[in-house]
Amino acid sequence: MVSKLKITFFHYLYKRNSRGEAPIYCRIVLASKKQQFSTGLNLTPELWDVESQRAKGYSIEIQLLNRQLQEIYSELIRIEKQLYDEGGTISIEEIYARYRN
Known part of the structure; x- marks a missing residue:
């Protein structure tokens, strides 16, 4: 079964800086x-x-x-497609590791 990567962005309001700005986080979900x-x-x-x-x-x-x-968003989708094309295991850990490198 092929799982689809879900990418969402959210505003983390509990970590405001001194200017009142809050960080924007990204959440990726794959196979729960x-x-x-x-x-x-x-x-x-x-x-x-x-x-x-x-x-x-x-x-x-x-x-x-x-x-x-x-x-x-585009980079995460590109990584997912690259992993799919390589025929390897597509895991959330591998997507995140490639994104961070």
Whole structure:
């Protein structure tokens, strides 16, 4: 059975910095195993859209942040496809390890 990688972004409100910004985390789920990690991006809670999992607004900074989130998403999908094409075992651990390297 082929499992599909699920990628979500969420705003971790309990870890706000001194400017009131909270980190944006990424959660990946594959075959009911999950891994989450910080994207290294921060945003004020008022600018985060929970439903779309992206920042709200049209400023250059918001566009750049949303582009960075899309790049993370695309990289994870590329890694999943690469593992599938190699015919090896596709595990959440392997996807995460390749993403971090």
